[in-house]
Amino acid sequence: MIEILRQHIIDRLGNDVENIDDVLERCKQVKVKRNDIILREGETCSAVYFVAKGCLQVFVYNHDSAEITRDIVTENNWCSELVSFSSQQPATENIRAIEPSVLFSIDRVSFQALVESVPQFDKVYKQILEFSYVNSVYRINSFLSMNALERIKWLMEYRPNLMTRLSSKLIASYLGISPETFSRLKSKL
Amino acid sequence: MIEILRQHIIDRLGNDVENIDDVLERCKQVKVKRNDIILREGETCSAVYFVAKGCLQVFVYNHDSAEITRDIVTENNWCSELVSFSSQQPATENIRAIEPSVLFSIDRVSFQALVESVPQFDKVYKQILEFSYVNSVYRINSFLSMNALERIKWLMEYRPNLMTRLSSKLIASYLGISPETFSRLKSKL
Numbered sequence: 224m225i226e227i228l229r230q231h232i233i234d235r236l237g238n239d240v241e242n243i244d245d246v247l248e249r250c251k252q253v254k255v256k257r258n259d260i261i262l263r264e265g266e267t268c269s270a271v272y273f274v275a276k277g278c279l280q281v282f283v284y285n286h287d288s289a290e291i292t293r294d295i296v297t298e299n300n301w302c303s304e305l306v307s308f309s310s311q312q313p314a315t316e317n318i319r320a321i322e323p324s325v326l327f328s329i330d331r332v333s334f335q336a337l338v339e340s341v342p343q344f345d346k347v348y349k350q351i352l353e354f355s356y357v358n359s360v361y362r363i364n365s366f367l368s369m370n371a372l373e374r375i376k377w378l379m380e381y382r383p384n385l386m387t388r389l390s391s392k393l394i395a396s397y398l399g400i401s402p403e404t405f406s407r408l409k410s411k412l
Numbered sequence: 413m414i415e416i417l418r419q420h421i422i423d424r425l426g427n428d429v430e431n432i433d434d435v436l437e438r439c440k441q442v443k444v445k446r447n448d449i450i451l452r453e454g455e456t457c458s459a460v461y462f463v464a465k466g467c468l469q470v471f472v473y474n475h476d477s478a479e480i481t482r483d484i485v486t487e488n489n490w491c492s493e494l495v496s497f498s499s500q501q502p503a504t505e506n507i508r509a510i511e512p513s514v515l516f517s518i519d520r521v522s523f524q525a526l527v528e529s530v531p532q533f534d535k536v537y538k539q540i541l542e543f544s545y546v547n548s549v550y551r552i553n554s555f556l557s558m559n560a561l562e563r564i565k566w567l568m569e570y571r572p573n574l575m576t577r578l579s580s581k582l583i584a585s586y587l588g589i590s591p592e593t594f595s596r597l598k599s600k601l
Contacts, residue, residue, distance in 0.1 A: 285557035293552050306546050316553075352541045357495050359548035363482050364505075366555045367588045368474040399556045 224252060227275040228327050231299055235347050242341045249333035255320040262318040268307035270328040274298050277324020278388060282317050282396070292396040295321075295385060301351050308334075321393065371400040372408050379412075413441060416464045417516050420488055424536050431530045438526060439516035444509040451507040457496035459517040463487050466513020467577060471506050471585070481585040484510075484574060490540050497523075510582065560589040561597050568601075 225247055232243055250273065255261060261279065262268050272279070279302050281294040293316060296302040307314035308331065329337070337344040365377060378398060379386055385394065395405035414436055421432055439462065444450060450468065451457050461468070468491050470483040482505060485491040496503035497520065518526070526533040554566060567587060568575055574583065584594035 283553050283557060286562075291553065291556040293549065293556065305542065305549075309542060316549075349538060349541065352538065352545060353494065353498065356541060356545040356548060359545060359552055360482065360494075360505075362552050363548055363555070364472050364480065366552070367480040367482065368472060373475075 224275045224325050225250065225327070227299065228273050231273065232343070232347055235350055236343050242343060245341055246337055246344050249337060250327035250329055253326045253328050255324050255326065257320060257323050259320045260317065261320060261326075262304055262307075262314055262316070264315060264317050265313045266307075267311055268304040268314045270330050271301055271303040271308060271334060272318075273301050273327040273329075275325045275327060277320060277326075278322040279324065280319045280321045280393065282319070283315065284317075290396055291399075292393060295382075295389065295393075295397055297384070297388075301355075321389070366399055371398070371404050372411075374398045374400065375405065375408055375412065413464045413514050414439065414516065416488065417462050420462065421532070421536055424539055425532050431532060434530055435526055435533050438522040439518055442515045442517050444513050444515065446509060446512050448509045449506065450509060450515075451493055451496075451503055451505070453504060453506050454502045455496075456500055457493040457503045459519050460490055460492040460497060460523060461507075462490050462516040462518075464514045464516060466509060466515075467511040468513065468515075469508045469510045469582065471508070472504065473506075479585055480588075481582060484571075484578065484582075484586055486573070486577075490544075510578070555588055560587070560593050561600075563587045563589065564594065564597055564601065 228250060229243060229247060232246065253272070255277070261272065264283070274296055276298055278298075279296045280292055281296065281302065281304075282290045282292045285291050294302075302318060304314040304316045304318065306312065311331075338348060339345075365374060369377060375398065378394065385397070389397070391405055391409075392402050395402040398405065400408075417439060418432060418436060421435065442461070444466070450461065453472070463485055465487055467487075468485040469481055470485065470491065470493075471479045471481045474480050483491075491507060493503040493505045493507065495501065500520075527537060528534075554563060558566060564587065567583065574586070578586070580594055580598075581591050584591040587594065
């Protein structure tokens with residue numbers, strides 16, 4: 224499994240992979256079951272996670288205690304609650320495994336040591352930040368500019384694997400529409 | 413005006429401000445009038461901008477050619493279309509001055525030279541990326557979990573100056589609600 228993470232880093236840095244073993248040594252493998260909570264709102268986020276296998280849901284609760292899905296993170300991507308991880312303040316989001324998953328976690332001390340001492344790790348971190356930022360910008364624009372039907376079509380085009388891996392309830396939550404609207408529109412497509 | 417940018421960098425780095433003049437030398441002052449377009453969808457974004465004075469709107473057009481406001485950037489913040497700036501692909505967003513503004517622009521060559529050669533600049537860039545990412549995460553969660561009234565209340569609490577600086581049309585666009593809904597709900601508050 225650690226080879227997936229090694230390849231992920233090599234893919235981002237090309238041949239510039241000196242010290243990669245320093246990075247991998249600090250990554251702790253964590254196996255989680257379906258529905259395991261990795262981070263709970265109010266706790267302090269103590270790690271960043273690389274998803275080697277499986278799928279995580281990042282969510283908050285709205286005023287009616289319904290789950291609001293901010294992100295779905297699949298294999299070969301990173302997941303964390305960055306505000307809490309950086310500031311060590313209580314997390315405002317929850318993270319849950321929605322499939323049995325294999326993660327590699329890097330705790331805060333290791334993370335900061337790597338950013339300071341391994342320039343390649345710092346580079347990868349910046350790339351991930353840029354990617355995450357760009358993704359979230361895209362998601363904001365889609366919420367603002369697309370109606371429910373357009374969002375479903377977008378998901379089918381750009382993240383088709385989510386249509387088969389996630390429950391209808393979860394897809395609806397990810398798209399910011401009601402499960403009823405999702406069922407109704409999906410049957411039309 | 414450049415002193416505002418100098419202070420912005422010092423505020424982020426504490427006393428760790430060696431080479432700050434190398435950074436400031438590469439920043440070009442740009443004065444823009446109200447409604448000037450700084451970047452147009454389809455063009456390549458060639459710079460990042462620090463807003464020393466004024467206010468910028470980052471927006472896209474939806475299928476009905478209505479403006480969808482992804483962000484409003486006020487003084488002491490940075491603005492760019494990062495995907496286009498990094499990849500040199502055509503921009504998918506527009507940037508417009510909504511007040512007479514004074515910006516400092518750093519072009520791509522200078523930006524990359526600074527990231528490579530001035531560690532403090534690289535640190536500031538990472539902080540800005542983190543801040544931008546965190547902000548956009550917050551914005552996604554608010555779109556997903558708040559109704560129109562809650563969004564208006566949020567704006568009044570957290571960005572009260574926008575309520576007085578922006579037109580009602582622009583506020584409604586920023587909140588992702590119709591101008592009619594905005595007027596109706598605002599009069600109730």
